Amino acid sequence: MPDQLLFAMEVTLNGLMAGVLYALVALGFVLIFKASGIFNYAQGVMALFAAATLVGIMDGQVPFSHLINATLGTDLHHFGWHVPALLAILVTVVVMIVLAWLVQRLVMRHLVNQEPIILFMATIGLAYFLEGLSDLMWGSEIKTLDVGLPQGINETIDQITYDMFGYGFFIDNLDIVATVIAGILVIALMAFNQYTREGRALRAVADDHQAALSVGISLNFVWVLVWSLAGFVALVAGVMWGAKSGVQFSLSLIALKALPVLMLGGFTSIPGAIVGGLIIGVGEKLFEFLLGPALGGATENWFAYVLALVFLVFRPQGLFGEKIIERV
Amino acid sequence: MKLRLTTLALGAVMAAGPVMADLVFPSLSYRTGAYAANGIPFADGYEDYFTLLNERDGGIGGVPVRVIECETGYNTEKGVECYESTKGEGSLVYQPLSTGITYQLIPKATADGIPVHSMGYGRTSAKNGEVFRNIFNYPANYWDGASVAIKHLLEQNGGDLSGKKIALVYHNSAYGKEPIRTLEELGKKHGYELMLLPVDHPGQEQKSQWLQVRRERPDYVIMYGWGVMNSVAIQEAVNIRFPMENFIGIWWSGSENDVLPAGAGADGYKALTFHNLGDDYPLYDDLRKYVVDAGKAAGAGDQLGTALYNRGMYAAMLAAEAAKTAQEIHGTKDITPAMMRDGMEALVIDEAKMESLGLPNFGPEFAASCENHGGDGRGAVAQWDAEAGEWNMITDYIDTDQEVISALIEEDSSAYASENNITPGCD
Numbered sequence: 001m002p003d004q005l006l007f008a009m010e011v012t013l014n015g016l017m018a019g020v021l022y023a024l025v026a027l028g029f030v031l032i033f034k035a036s037g038i039f040n041y042a043q044g045v046m047a048l049f050a051a052a053t054l055v056g057i058m059d060g061q062v063p064f065s066h067l068i069n070a071t072l073g074t075d076l077h078h079f080g081w082h083v084p085a086l087l088a089i090l091v092t093v094v095v096m097i098v099l100a101w102l103v104q105r106l107v108m109r110h111l112v113n114q115e116p117i118i119l120f121m122a123t124i125g126l127a128y129f130l131e132g133l134s135d136l137m138w139g140s141e142i143k144t145l146d147v148g149l150p151q152g153i154n155e156t157i158d159q160i161t162y163d164m165f166g167y168g169f170f171i172d173n174l175d176i177v178a179t180v181i182a183g184i185l186v187i188a189l190m191a192f193n194q195y196t197r198e199g200r201a202l203r204a205v206a207d208d209h210q211a212a213l214s215v216g217i218s219l220n221f222v223w224v225l226v227w228s229l230a231g232f233v234a235l236v237a238g239v240m241w242g243a244k245s246g247v248q249f250s251l252s253l254i255a256l257k258a259l260p261v262l263m264l265g266g267f268t269s270i271p272g273a274i275v276g277g278l279i280i281g282v283g284e285k286l287f288e289f290l291l292g293p294a295l296g297g298a299t300e301n302w303f304a305y306v307l308a309l310v311f312l313v314f315r316p317q318g319l320f321g322e323k324i325i326e327r328v
Numbered sequence: 329m330k331l332r333l334t335t336l337a338l339g340a341v342m343a344a345g346p347v348m349a350d351l352v353f354p355s356l357s358y359r360t361g362a363y364a365a366n367g368i369p370f371a372d373g374y375e376d377y378f379t380l381l382n383e384r385d386g387g388i389g390g391v392p393v394r395v396i397e398c399e400t401g402y403n404t405e406k407g408v409e410c411y412e413s414t415k416g417e418g419s420l421v422y423q424p425l426s427t428g429i430t431y432q433l434i435p436k437a438t439a440d441g442i443p444v445h446s447m448g449y450g451r452t453s454a455k456n457g458e459v460f461r462n463i464f465n466y467p468a469n470y471w472d473g474a475s476v477a478i479k480h481l482l483e484q485n486g487g488d489l490s491g492k493k494i495a496l497v498y499h500n501s502a503y504g505k506e507p508i509r510t511l512e513e514l515g516k517k518h519g520y521e522l523m524l525l526p527v528d529h530p531g532q533e534q535k536s537q538w539l540q541v542r543r544e545r546p547d548y549v550i551m552y553g554w555g556v557m558n559s560v561a562i563q564e565a566v567n568i569r570f571p572m573e574n575f576i577g578i579w580w581s582g583s584e585n586d587v588l589p590a591g592a593g594a595d596g597y598k599a600l601t602f603h604n605l606g607d608d609y610p611l612y613d614d615l616r617k618y619v620v621d622a623g624k625a626a627g628a629g630d631q632l633g634t635a636l637y638n639r640g641m642y643a644a645m646l647a648a649e650a651a652k653t654a655q656e657i658h659g660t661k662d663i664t665p666a667m668m669r670d671g672m673e674a675l676v677i678d679e680a681k682m683e684s685l686g687l688p689n690f691g692p693e694f695a696a697s698c699e700n701h702g703g704d705g706r707g708a709v710a711q712w713d714a715e716a717g718e719w720n721m722i723t724d725y726i727d728t729d730q731e732v733i734s735a736l737i738e739e740d741s742s743a744y745a746s747e748n749n750i751t752p753g754c755d
């Protein structure tokens with residue numbers, strides 16, 4: 001088999017894996033948009049906040065220690081214990097649920113019936129607030145996140161492909177784990193939507209707020225639920241991306257990678273986020289491989305948006321989005 | 329009554345004698361935003377050094393130092409606002425701490441007669457003091473960095489790099505592209521092949537670049553990165569099992585923040601530096617005694633000895649020594665920005681001076697002049713010891729290839745001079 005074809009196969013596989021990571025971020029956007037029509041600008045920052053909280057809890061860090069020390073003249077930094085990863089994840093999930101409740105109670109509840117642009121602006125404010133809160137609680141230094149996820153080349157795939165083609169493919173173990181987790185997450189979310197009472201309430205609210213209210217569904221509860229789910233997805237995305245780069249401010253920028261995925265897959269479809277992620281991942285990686293060298297490289301960021309725009313021209317609602325028909 | 333009060337006030341002022349103004353050193357810091365993790369240690373080091381001078385020596389030449397901190401968030405517009413809002417305070421020298429801000433301040437500061445010190449960043453050809461009269465970039469610049477890396481590789485390969493392949497993984501910005509021309513020219517001279525791998529901002533996703541490294545197997549990788557790009561690149565290099573000792577980052581890719589996320593895998597990674605590392609210097613004893621233990625440290629006081637803290641402290645030390653030189657030249661303790669410029673231009677750093685400051689072998693020796701605002705461009709190579717969690721300098725300060733670099737600086741600064749109607753010279 002020609003080398004270029006082998007390389008293209010390796011690039012495609014890695015593109016699929018990268019796409020799953022993009023989809024993980026996009027999922028959080030979809031959950032909130034589907035249930036409340038809000039484009040949550042703060043989703044990327046929620047990933048940063050969740051990952052920083054997880055590391056802080058694992059390391060036994062005293063939250064707000066800089067503030068406490070500066071105010072009270074103390075020298076507190078750590079509690080002196082280390083929390084096991086699984087327990088720390090559970091505590092972080094609780095923190096994200098509390099955050100969701102606070103967001104609903106203090107912000108979103110007061111903005112019911114406002115224009116979507118107002119809600120969007122509120123999430124921009126929320127994003128900047130969370131950025132500051134994260135720094136204040138856990139400090140802005142880069143943190144190492146070690147929850148025991150494997151990283152590095154997968155030896156089995158390397159060996160198998162080497163035996164088959166004479167060239168071992170590189171697939172990162174972390175990407176494989178991310179793929180499995182994303183798969184489980186999507187199945188769980190879809191099952192939750194289909195088979196639980198709360199999931200059906202969520203779908204009802206997504207279809208028609210007023211109709212849902214009229215049959216006794218609590219909007220407040222559904223929105224706390226959906227922000228909590230988005231917080232959980234943000235935690236998963238934060239862990240996966242944070243394991244690669246450390247937990248640092250730029251985790252909040254992963255939202256940039258989710259936007260073309262949403263444009264392509266649609267803002268209201270969970271499977272759309274996954275398929276969109278895969279198409280963007282493969283598309284940008286193959287384009288970089290085939291044409292990047294001729295164009296000076298670094299094509300991935302802009303090509304993802306070009307690809308999404310091309311899809312938009314033919315399907316403005318995205319591949320899996322709901323077609324909006326407004327009759328006058 | 330009115331006359332009596334006026335007389336009393338006048339008398340009080342006269343009794344107080346001549347009052348010297350503070351020496352003002354603005355600190356354009358970034359403690360917030362995407363690069364806060366790098367901005368905090370530098371700002372702490374910069375401020376702590378001046379606090380030490382105030383607490384231990386009563387300032388510089390007996391005149392207290394006042395540091396005005398202004399938050400830029402590493403944002404060029406905010407950086408310019410900081411400059412505009414602080415220049416009227418009698419600011420003696422600006423450290424813009426960003427290549428973007430530096431480019432904006434070059435014409436402004438030149439017009440205002442205030443010196444700018446862009447240490448290891450900014451416009452490389454500002455080394456030519458005949459054109460950039462108010463801009464200084466000693467002790468080393470981006471092009472020196474490229475040359476130090478190649479000199480180190482030459483030394484490792486018995487002086488011969490012919491047939492070798494060297495990849496440059498760079499931030500796809502004006503900063504990241506700085507070394508390309510130098511590396512190309514050095515490639516012609518030494519016979520190596522240069523492979524260019526740009527990474528778009530912010531650099532969280534670099535799979536394509538590192539798959540290409542894996543496919544094309546360069547012998548060495550040089551990195552000009554910043555922020556998250558550094559830690560992701562090092563992690564990806566670990567993932568593809570690229571030998572860490574063949575991976576060299578510029579000094580902006582050589583802080584603890586860049587290597588710690590990759591854990592033990594980053595062991596052996598190299599980075600360039602133009603100052604020494606760690607905290608095993610007599611000056612640090614004073615810093616602890618007069619600043620940290622006295623509760624006067626900037627920030628949390630937990631950054632002493634980190635690479636970027638040392639860089640900030642070194643920048644402050646150079647500024648303080650230039651101010652002393654200015655006081656000596658002009659015979660006054662109360663110096664102006666114009667006098668500070670003269671002091672910066674006449675600054676001589678030798679080992680005797682560094683030892684007297686409690687910083688033996690901390691930085692390269694150099695002597696600035698009107699023609700040379702960039703020093704000798706010497707830099708060293710440091711290597712990360714993951715187990716000990718510390719950087720170790722593994723070379724002395726290496727002389728750079730001024731034959732190649734000087735020609736490039738002359739070319740670029742001449743172009744700037746003709747574009748801006750500047751007549752080069754030392755009058």
